[in-house]
Amino acid sequence: MKLYGSLTSPYVRKVRAFMKERDIDCEFIVEGPHDEAGNVARLNPLGKVPVMVRDDGEVLFDSPMLIEYLDSLKDEALYPPPSEARWQVQRWRALGQGLCDATVARLMETRRAPERQDPAMIARQEGKIAAALRFANDRVSGGDYLFGERFGIADIAMAVALEYIDFRYPHDWRSQHERLARWLADVADQPSLKETRFPA
Numbered sequence: 001m002k003l004y005g006s007l008t009s010p011y012v013r014k015v016r017a018f019m020k021e022r023d024i025d026c027e028f029i030v031e032g033p034h035d036e037a038g039n040v041a042r043l044n045p046l047g048k049v050p051v052m053v054r055d056d057g058e059v060l061f062d063s064p065m066l067i068e069y070l071d072s073l074k075d076e077a078l079y080p081p082p083s084e085a086r087w088q089v090q091r092w093r094a095l096g097q098g099l100c101d102a103t104v105a106r107l108m109e110t111r112r113a114p115e116r117q118d119p120a121m122i123a124r125q126e127g128k129i130a131a132a133l134r135f136a137n138d139r140v141s142g143g144d145y146l147f148g149e150r151f152g153i154a155d156i157a158m159a160v161a162l163e164y165i166d167f168r169y170p171h172d173w174r175s176q177h178e179r180l181a182r183w184l185a186d187v188a189d190q191p192s193l194k195e196t197r198f199p200a
């Protein structure tokens with residue numbers, strides 16, 4: 001298998017971290033959606049990363065889908081079977097996804113020429129991020145992991161999202177959300193996260 005994506009995409013990092021957590025062999029090819037090689041646009045009609053090409057030539061994209069597919073390749077899936085536990089895990093995954101979406105949207109707006117930026121749009125995204133951080137902080141149990149007895153997709157999704165905020169929207173969220181900050185500090189040294197960290 002081959003995975004195409006950039007080193008700065010939180011969506012790509014989630015998939016890479018999950019592959020390392022599950023010890024899945026997959027060649028990682030660094031390529032952004034606008035790179036001259038053009039593989040991303042050729043393979044994914046949406047022109048987004050990550051994109052995966054299976055050994056049979058079939059193409060898959062969208063990070064939640066890729067993670068579920070990769071989880072299906074191994075015994076003892078990290079995703080719980082359909083149950084209340086699965087919906088709890090999926091809620092954490094969706095929260096992490098939404099945090100990444102809002103941070104990306106804010107970043108893209110701030111990269112426009114100053115006279116073309118929409119301050120109200122930036123404020124909306126920052127409001128979403130603040131609300132999601134409060135929601136997460138209120139639900140951190142104080143245990144080692146966000147759900148269950150082992151490091152899983154809920155932890156990967158939220159850790160990547162929080163570190164992406166630090167990477168692209170650095171601000172002192174930790175002083176307001178101390179339980180969430182402590183949880184991140186505890187899981188940040190997980191090998192799958194350390195080996196896929198955003199570039200300095």
